[in-house]
Amino acid sequence: MTPIAEVEGRRLAVSNLEKVVHPATGFTKGELLHYYATTADALLPHLHDRAVSFLRYPDGPEGQVFFTKNVPPGTPDWVTRAEVPRSEGPARMVVIQDLPSLMWAANLVAELHTPQWRVQAPDEADRLVFDLDPGAPATVVECCEVALWLRERLAADGIEAYAKTSGSKGLHLLAAMEPTPSRQTTEYAKRLAVEAEKAMSRLVVHRMTRSLRPGKVFVDWSQNAARKTTAAPYTLRARAEPTVSAPVTWEEVADCGSPGSLVYRAQDLAPRLQAYGDLLAPLLDPARAAPVP
Structure with a gap:
């Protein structure tokens, strides 16, 4: 029963x-x-x-x-x-x-x-997302290096970025945007991914082509498209261990020295929430939403 x-x-x-x-x-x-x-x-x-x-x-x-x-x-x-x-x-x-x-x-x-939109306006993104996906032998350590560059670049456009682990191998960057057609947020994200590749050509690739990715971080800008989705904050992932897509501080990103240092499992989240609260709460504040340049 x-x-x-x-x-x-x-x-x-x-x-x-x-x-x-x-x-x-x-x-x-x-x-x-x-x-x-x-x-x-x-x-x-x-x-x-x-x-x-x-x-x-x-x-x-x-x-x-x-x-x-x-x-x-x-x-x-x-x-x-x-x-x-x-x-x-x-x-x-x-x-x-x-x-x-x-x-x-x-x-x-x-x-x-x-997705990056709400059901009331299915083609109006209120989130910007970058999925930083390492190609072996690159790891989350290299993702963190790229994330710090993207954070500064977004800040130059008046956009505040927040980070979470993917719960798999990589890192997600998120920002709150004023509602904007998904096509425009996607174009902007692609522009920054291309810039990142030019600035860090030894480390970054902006194209999905598998042969380009070993040892580099794929800056996936495409998840801003209206039809695409991203693992939600705090979701468990379908992996052998109960790893979580966990919000992290920028200090943790900057200090990331080994692939295991940014792995969070289900049992880690209650103490993290007690210590930090929801590190992604600013994404929910309309006053912090930025226009897409």
Whole structure:
């Protein structure tokens, strides 16, 4: 019999709580649900009004891993939905607005991915994002070097950048923007990626071509496109260990001396939130949003 949990007055079926979903550490689905419940206050504002895509890994990262954009079958009627335009026609997508909806999503065992726009204006980006992805033997150490350069370059345009780990190998840079057509934010991000490559040609590549990437950091500007999504802050990633896309301070970025120094797991986040609060909270403040140059 499937256990039923009550979350803020909503009844929610939760299943297989003992199942190991991150095999390297024996991290169970029950622990995953606990992680999301305890980080919800920081996480939910970053999901608010954004259509969520799910990268599901119900049997762990070595089992079947699949992407779900449309509202999954069996979604409770109290979970918010939104109609989102797509090139192949409109899609119905989930919008996680509250704790019961977050816990329902957590029970799916999924990474949470969001676009740079809100559902009220699906082609108006209010975020700028750079995904810094290292090609071996480059690591997050090189990503940090590139991130510091991009931070200064963005500051020169009056844009304040914030950093988080990808939860995988790299680093994400985020900035709050005044609502701007996604096409324009994408063009601006590409321009800066090209500039970064010119300034640090030994270290940076702005094109996705695999053969160009070994030993360099790919500055992926393309996730600003309206159709693209990025791993949400605080989401767990589908990896052997329960690594998290965790906000980091610029001091931590500057001091990054080894690939392991910016790896944060589920159990690290409660003490970090206690020490720092939500390091990405400024992204939620409309007064800090900058115009796209």
